[in-house]
Amino acid sequence: MLLPLSDRTLCYDLVGSETGEVVVFSHSLAADLGLWAEQVPPLLAAGFRVLRIDLRGHGGSRGAPGPFTIDELADDIIAVADAVGIERLHFVGLSIGGAIGQSLTLRHPQRVVSLMLCDTQSESFPDAANHWGKRIEKLEQTGTLETIADETMGRWLTERFRSDHPLRWNQIRATVAGCTVSGYVGCAQALANFNYTGQLHAVAIPVxxxxxxxxPRATPEESRRIAALFQNGRYEEFTGARHVPNVEQADAFNRVLGAWLSEVCETR
Known part of the structure; x- marks a missing residue:
């Protein structure tokens, strides 16, 4: 489904019973809402409603060229939620999606029931300007993400997953290669310029x-540090997985997510 706005069009998918509690998913840079395909069936079976949203310039979403900010990308979540009549939500974000979840919770605390942040960061990495600057220059020269698709997949998923699940691996790689350069660059610029570390102590909801x-980038050490910043934070690790554990270890991820949501719902 599409939500046309004044300067952008957001693509989203909303499924499940209208009476179920809503779980919103936000994917990583260069992916699309299909990155959460493994999570949808078990959540629907458990009675939840699932909303997945493409980042600007990713998947079916389109918009004016960036740079974007993490706050603007979080406002996209609110825009879609408002359009479909969702007031309160559980949020699950991966990588840049996790940064978006932090902004969402800090700036719209009345909307978020719980927060799951996966393989993410609470502020731009110290080398962000150089790291993203070189990648942006390369993409603007070539005009395609095909040039970084294999490198990206190597950071996201292990060779064992590629060997065991070649069709799913190829599907995700094709999505990376097909991401628009403008969408990738705009979101990369957002990742290069944000910092929520000093504000996370104010978040009281379960995280x-x-x-x-x-x-290799959003390390376990960094994730433990982030968890400790929240009033009610907790840490979980997926042994052997790289940057996209929800795909690489889908069964384990779904068990953790399901148990987390059940606990949050039971203790409210």
Whole structure:
């Protein structure tokens, strides 16, 4: 489904009973809402309603060129939620999606029931300007993400997953290669310029921070540090997974997510 706004169009998918509590998913840079395909069936079976949203310039979402900010991307979540009549939500975000979840919770605390942050960061990395600047320059020169698709997949998923699930691996790689350069660059610029670390102590809702043990960038050490910043934070690790544990270890991820949501709902 599409939500046309004044300067952008957001693509989203909303499924499940209208009486179920809503779980909103936000994907990583260069992916799309299909990255959460493994999570939808068990959540629907448990009675939840699922809302997945494409980032600007990713999947079916389109908009004016960036740079974007993390706050603007969080406002996109609110825009879609408002359009479909969702007041309160559980939020699950991966990588840049986790940064978006932090902004969402800090700026719209009355809307968020619980927060799950996966393989993410609470502020731009110290080398952000150089790291993203070189990648942006490369993409603007080539005009395609095909040039970084294999590198990206190597950070996201292990060779064992590629061997065991070649069709799913190829599907995700094709999505990375097909992401628009403008969408990627705009979101990368948002990642290069944010910092919520000093504000997270004000968040009182339940927060679960999760991470693949082999994530080369959003490391377990960093994830434990982030979890400790929240009043009610907790840490979970997926041993052997890289940057996308919800795909690489879908069964384990779904068990953790399901148990987390059940606990949050039972203790409210």
């Amino acid at each position: 679960l921070v999760a991470c693949g043990s082999e994530d």
